[in-house]
């Protein structure tokens with residue numbers, strides 16, 4: 001046949017989008033952050049807590065003393081915010097150090 005009708009399936013846009021270009025934005029989600037919390041107890045010496053805050057959280061003595069007092073008075077304080085891996089490392093470092101010195105200090109993390 002000289003003029004064979006063109007079938008949709010031969011060539012044309014038959015996917016129902018009428019030729020409209022649609023771009024989906026690649027979603028780059030920031031990873032969640034985690035708060036590291038220090039808990040009060042009746043037995044861990046204040047100076048030991050101050051030392052932990054200096055050693056593992058890079059605080060000056062004055063900052064460390066201030067945060068230690070917040071925990072002592074309020075029961076708990078956020079001592080830093082980190083990626084999941086770093087937060088986990090901080091918690092482990094604090095818990096290991098406290099256990100080695102036989103203090104009952106507790107440190108935990110929670111999603112921000």
Ligand code: TYC
Pocket residue numbers: 038039040041042043044045046049068069071072105
């Ligand atoms: N409450 C403790 C005391 O009186 C001091 C302390 C502060 C303990 C902060 C734990 O996370 C803590 N010796």
